[in-house]
Amino acid sequence: MDEATKSLVVGVMETLKDFAAGKLSTEDCRRRYRQMISDCESMELVADRSTGLMQSLCYAHSTGNFALFTGIYRMQNDSLTPLSFCGDGAFNVSIAKLHHTISSRVSVGRSVSMLPGDAHPLPHTVYTCLVPGESRIRLIFAAISSSHFFSENEFVKTANVVGALRDAADFEMNPQYFSFFSERRTDVSEWISARIDEGLSVYVHYFLFNMVERIFSHMGLPEMLKISASIKDALHAQCGTAGTIVFELSMREYLVFIPDSTGTGCEKKKASFDYHGSSIPSQSYAFTIRKHADIIDFWNEVLEFEYRLAAGEKRK
Incomplete structure (x- = not known):
C-alpha cells in the first residue's frame, strides 16, 4: 500500500x-x-x-492487497528481468538476486512465500508465482508485503489475469498457422498405425488429378468442394473393398487405403472420373505398408512421385 x-x-x-x-x-x-x-x-x-496495462495491474494489486511492492518479471537464462512494477524500484534488485531460489521453488498458479530471513535480507515477506497460461514466455509475478491482510488468493488471481493478458497479446501479435496437410498427415499416419497394430497390411493408392483445379477453379469453392466429394465417392466405388477409406490431401490429391490380412502385395489400380460430362485424367502410384517403419517411407515416396511428375511437366 x-x-x-x-x-x-x-x-x-x-x-x-x-x-x-x-x-x-x-x-x-x-x-x-x-x-x-x-x-x-x-x-x-x-x-x-498510470502508463501501461501491466503497470496499472501492479498498482491495483499493491493498493488492493496491502503490498509494498508488486512486479512482473521475465524468467530467462537464470535471470529475472523486470517488465513492470509498482513501488520502490530498489526492490527489483532484491528480487533479481533471488532468481536461483525463485526458479527452484516457484510453481504455476500457486503462491510461494519467503518469510524474512528465508534466502533474503528483507524485513518483509516475498511472494512469487509462475504466471499460468499457454505462452512460452515465462513470467514471474512477485509481491512484497508485511501486512497480515495480504491475501495469497488475491495474489494468485492477479497472476492469472497477467497470464490471460500475456496469452491474448501473444495471440494478437504472433501469426497463427494451420497446415491442412500436416493435420491430415497426422490423421492418416494414426489410421495406418492402428491397422498395423491389428496385424493388417495396408495397400495405398495415391491418385493425382492434376487438372481438376485448372478445369473447375472458375466455378467457386462450394462447387469445388462438391467435386472433391464426388472424386472421393468415385474412388471408393472403383477401388474400394470392405474397410477401404479415402483421404483427400488437397483438391487434386487423394489416398485410397485398403487394409488386408493376406499381405500378398499391392496391384496398381486405375480410376476414371467424369463430372457433368467432363473426363478428368489422373496419375496414380501404389505402395504397400506392412510395418510402422514403412509409414515414413510411404510419405517420402508420395513426395518423390509428385516431384517426378512436376519435373516431367516442366520438360514438356
Whole structure:
C-alpha cells in the first residue's frame, strides 16, 4: 500500500474515532469528509494516468492487497528481468538476486512465500508465482508485503489475469498457422498405425488429378468442394473393398487405403472420373505398408512421385 493510501486510511480511522468520542462537531466531520473525497479523487486520477496495462495491474494489486511492492518479471537464462512494477524500484534488485531460489521453488498458479530471513535480507515477506497460461514466455509475478491482510488468493488471481493478458497479446501479435496437410498427415499416419497394430497390411493408392483445379477453379469453392466429394465417392466405388477409406490431401490429391490380412502385395489400380460430362485424367502410384517403419517411407515416396511428375511437366 502506498503512502497516499495509508494516509487516507489513517485519516478515515481517526475521523471516526474523534467523532465517536465527541471531539468533532458535525460540521468539522463534514469538512474532513469533503477533504477525503477530494484526496480520493486525486488518487484515482493518478491511477488512471498510470502508463501501461501491466503497470496499472501492479498498482491495483499493491493498493488492493496491502503490498509494498508488486512486479512482473521475465524468467530467462537464470535471470529475472523486470517488465513492470509498482513501488520502490530498489526492490527489483532484491528480487533479481533471488532468481536461483525463485526458479527452484516457484510453481504455476500457486503462491510461494519467503518469510524474512528465508534466502533474503528483507524485513518483509516475498511472494512469487509462475504466471499460468499457454505462452512460452515465462513470467514471474512477485509481491512484497508485511501486512497480515495480504491475501495469497488475491495474489494468485492477479497472476492469472497477467497470464490471460500475456496469452491474448501473444495471440494478437504472433501469426497463427494451420497446415491442412500436416493435420491430415497426422490423421492418416494414426489410421495406418492402428491397422498395423491389428496385424493388417495396408495397400495405398495415391491418385493425382492434376487438372481438376485448372478445369473447375472458375466455378467457386462450394462447387469445388462438391467435386472433391464426388472424386472421393468415385474412388471408393472403383477401388474400394470392405474397410477401404479415402483421404483427400488437397483438391487434386487423394489416398485410397485398403487394409488386408493376406499381405500378398499391392496391384496398381486405375480410376476414371467424369463430372457433368467432363473426363478428368489422373496419375496414380501404389505402395504397400506392412510395418510402422514403412509409414515414413510411404510419405517420402508420395513426395518423390509428385516431384517426378512436376519435373516431367516442366520438360514438356
